[in-house]
Amino acid sequence: MSALQTRYKALSQSSLFVPVALAALLVVANIVLQPSFLRPHVIRSNLLTFSPLILVAMGQAVILIGGNLDLSMGFGISLLNCFIAMNMSVVPGAMGHNAAILGAGLAIALGMGAANGILVGMLRVPSFMATFATSFIWLGVAIMIAPIPGGAVPRWFAQFFKASFGPANVMLLVVVLSALAWYVVRRYRLGRYIYAIGSSWDASYANGIPVNRITIGSYAVGWCFVYLGTLALTAQTRAGDSAIGEPFALNSIAAAVIGGVSLSGGSGSPVGAIFGAITLSIVMNIIYFSGLPTSYQVLVRGLIIIAALGSTIVVRSAEASRS
Amino acid sequence: MTPAAPLLPYRRHLSEYWRDFNKEIVSFSITILLVVVGGLISQGYSDIGYMILRIKVAAFVGIIGLIQATVILSGGGGIDVSVGTMASLGALFGAAIMQGRDEMLLPALLAIAAVGFVLGLVNGLMITRLRIHPLIQTLAMSYVITGIIVAYSQGRKLLGRPSPLLERLVNDRLGPLFIIILVWVALVVGMEFLLRRSRVLRKVTAVGTNERTALLCGVEASSVRTAVYAWSGMCASLFGALALGSVHTVYLDVGNQYLFPSVVACTIGGISLAGGSGSYVGVLGGALVYTFLQSFLVTLNIDEAWRKVLFGLILVAVLVAYSRSRTAK
Numbered sequence A: 001m002s003a004l005q006t007r008y009k010a011l012s013q014s015s016l017f018v019p020v021a022l023a024a025l026l027v028v029a030n031i032v033l034q035p036s037f038l039r040p041h042v043i044r045s046n047l048l049t050f051s052p053l054i055l056v057a058m059g060q061a062v063i064l065i066g067g068n069l070d071l072s073m074g075f076g077i078s079l080l081n082c083f084i085a086m087n088m089s090v091v092p093g094a095m096g097h098n099a100a101i102l103g104a105g106l107a108i109a110l111g112m113g114a115a116n117g118i119l120v121g122m123l124r125v126p127s128f129m130a131t132f133a134t135s136f137i138w139l140g141v142a143i144m145i146a147p148i149p150g151g152a153v154p155r156w157f158a159q160f161f162k163a164s165f166g167p168a169n170v171m172l173l174v175v176v177l178s179a180l181a182w183y184v185v186r187r188y189r190l191g192r193y194i195y196a197i198g199s200s201w202d203a204s205y206a207n208g209i210p211v212n213r214i215t216i217g218s219y220a221v222g223w224c225f226v227y228l229g230t231l232a233l234t235a236q237t238r239a240g241d242s243a244i245g246e247p248f249a250l251n252s253i254a255a256a257v258i259g260g261v262s263l264s265g266g267s268g269s270p271v272g273a274i275f276g277a278i279t280l281s282i283v284m285n286i287i288y289f290s291g292l293p294t295s296y297q298v299l300v301r302g303l304i305i306i307a308a309l310g311s312t313i314v315v316r317s318a319e320a321s322r323s
Numbered sequence B: 001m002t003p004a005a006p007l008l009p010y011r012r013h014l015s016e017y018w019r020d021f022n023k024e025i026v027s028f029s030i031t032i033l034l035v036v037v038g039g040l041i042s043q044g045y046s047d048i049g050y051m052i053l054r055i056k057v058a059a060f061v062g063i064i065g066l067i068q069a070t071v072i073l074s075g076g077g078g079i080d081v082s083v084g085t086m087a088s089l090g091a092l093f094g095a096a097i098m099q100g101r102d103e104m105l106l107p108a109l110l111a112i113a114a115v116g117f118v119l120g121l122v123n124g125l126m127i128t129r130l131r132i133h134p135l136i137q138t139l140a141m142s143y144v145i146t147g148i149i150v151a152y153s154q155g156r157k158l159l160g161r162p163s164p165l166l167e168r169l170v171n172d173r174l175g176p177l178f179i180i181i182l183v184w185v186a187l188v189v190g191m192e193f194l195l196r197r198s199r200v201l202r203k204v205t206a207v208g209t210n211e212r213t214a215l216l217c218g219v220e221a222s223s224v225r226t227a228v229y230a231w232s233g234m235c236a237s238l239f240g241a242l243a244l245g246s247v248h249t250v251y252l253d254v255g256n257q258y259l260f261p262s263v264v265a266c267t268i269g270g271i272s273l274a275g276g277s278g279s280y281v282g283v284l285g286g287a288l289v290y291t292f293l294q295s296f297l298v299t300l301n302i303d304e305a306w307r308k309v310l311f312g313l314i315l316v317a318v319l320v321a322y323s324r325s326r327t328a329k
Helices: A002-033 A040-065 A073-087 A095-122 A127-145 A155-162 A170-187 A189-199 A201-206 A211-237 A246-258 A270-289 A294-322 B014-041 B048-073 B083-098 B102-129 B134-153 B164-171 B179-197 B199-209 B211-216 B221-246 B256-268 B280-299 B304-325
Strands: none
Touching (some): A002 A270, A040 A073, A040 A211, A040 A246, A073 A127, A095 B304, A170 A270, A189 A211, A246 A270, A246 A294, A270 A294, B014 B280, B048 B179, B048 B199, B102 B134, B102 B164, B164 B179, B164 B221, B179 B199, B199 B221
């Protein structure tokens, strides 16, 4: 068992090696292009901008590790964003009301995750089609809540995510605590079983792992991260918009893949996805600062995502054939 | 390869027809039911002239559904979600080349077919060689295409018009029916025939049914699928020309609206998402159901957001029903 554990540890460390190195390389590149990158306020504002994608990519990673994927995260974020922004009260004394809204938001997020999980885990609909279908439901509901962009969140809500306790920025704390939370989950049955069903569904089933419940569990855990990501996003935009979440569906998958999470399931970790999301965000940053005309930025961003998806898979298969 | 020996002739039992065609029968029955119920609710709904207009709308959904169906039939989780933006790209480039002149129609079609083919080939190679999930790859491709469109248009006012011949093909009638409806039916019949009789489409379903068996028969899955995605890109781009013919002035996302219906038409029409099984006639039924249901909901004054939710729920229900029916697998 201990030999297995050390081997497993070595493997998980090597799966983090590429994403961390890549992220470090891009940080250096960004410092060269934008010397103010290391100033505290720039770091803080970057953390704030990156954090929604970081958190959503962590959630996507959990679901990918379980051998599925979730395309409905994008419009799910739209729905949550609209719900929070349209229902929170900006009246100073409405703490109880706002707490209830935030609680309801978490319940909605878990509900969307559970719905996807039941479709995929219990009703055996292929995850890509199930979540493609549910994404339109989330979008429709988001448009019902906010037909036009609007709403507002209280000042303290926006301030909270920007606050710092000494050197520790709240956003940094949220990301670090999420990562720690994942390490806790992974030590328990749920975490281990998510890896198990992702690497071999048949073997897990044959060994009596409750595959249905674990799949639903992986979606529930994933959507907790999505909820945190939406809070971070809403704190920045301070309004509800049904179109806001769309890019997250693909970006979160790309970030997780760059972070060493395999699309076929069973390997990688949400912590890798953090570095994948940082890498992707910095690339977008560099495009933004490069002075490229805005009309070409969409194209370059798309090409980079395709290149990232392709290259990481090439690198991984080269590694696999070497060992 | 020697031609396959013809099957022994024998009388088919009625239940076998039901077994083979239940999804087609169900989708056509739903359409008729919608017409009857719609007619009871609103006088105009089952008016014959209005119905032909609706079938014209269904023709567009049905034609792009044929493309999507072929991709899904090739299996391996195959789906092409870049068909919508690909059609927009085709429409945009088509309009720019045609500039309302008939003599530029053919060059325009060739050019957009080439562009679509190349982009589709990239999809195919990424999916088969690098093993990226088809949905993720084609989604990423649709972002790239949106990027191309944004870069090309640069926020200018878009110039270019469809050629008059193309507009007439889409909007003129032959007798009581629109030409496009006849084109649609001809395409469905032709492709259904090819699906059952030609070597090319048999290879697609063979690969979709079972990759290993296909390989043992000398049909390699990855090359067939690469070809299917390239073909899909080309056809979706050409479909953009048809969409262009139906709108007189081109706009940036003219084709995007066809992505969701193309998938719905296939799933309602009984194309198995596992690949390999389904028929183009079923997709025709699926396109009819989608279009008639859409206009039925409009008749009931149900707004866009609710329609999105309802179609999402219907898609989920169909997916669940079909995945239940193949639990024996």
